[in-house]
Amino acid sequence: MLNGKQKRHLRALGHKLKPLIQIGKKEIETALIDETNVALEHHELVKVKLLESCLLDKHEASEALAQACGAEVAQILGKTFLLYRPATTPVIVLPATDKADKVKAA
Numbered sequence: 001m002l003n004g005k006q007k008r009h010l011r012a013l014g015h016k017l018k019p020l021i022q023i024g025k026k027e028i029e030t031a032l033i034d035e036t037n038v039a040l041e042h043h044e045l046v047k048v049k050l051l052e053s054c055l056l057d058k059h060e061a062s063e064a065l066a067q068a069c070g071a072e073v074a075q076i077l078g079k080t081f082l083l084y085r086p087a088t089t090p091v092i093v094l095p096a097t098d099k100a101d102k103v104k105a106a
């Protein structure tokens with residue numbers, strides 16, 4: 001589960017990304033999940049765009065795709081959202097969790 005500091009870090013990284021995955025009228029099917037899994041394994045952070053033809057709500061679509069891929073939703077903004085899943089050898093280094101920071105400070 002991502003905390004606020006980690007989500008802010010991912011949003012900053014995701015700002016410059018172009019959408020790699022687009023959800024249209026076929027919505028979330030096996031091919032889309034497979035494509036998203038490949039993108040997440042390669043990039044770790046993926047921007048997904050909902051097209052006008054998509055009948056799903058942005059919150060429904062982001063949660064369904066994240067759950068199907070074992071990823072977490074880092075941001076939902078307009079018709080796009082960011083998914084994050086660390087790769088087997090992570091490239092993105094997330095900030096430490098708040099709990100770890102408090103333990104170090106004590």
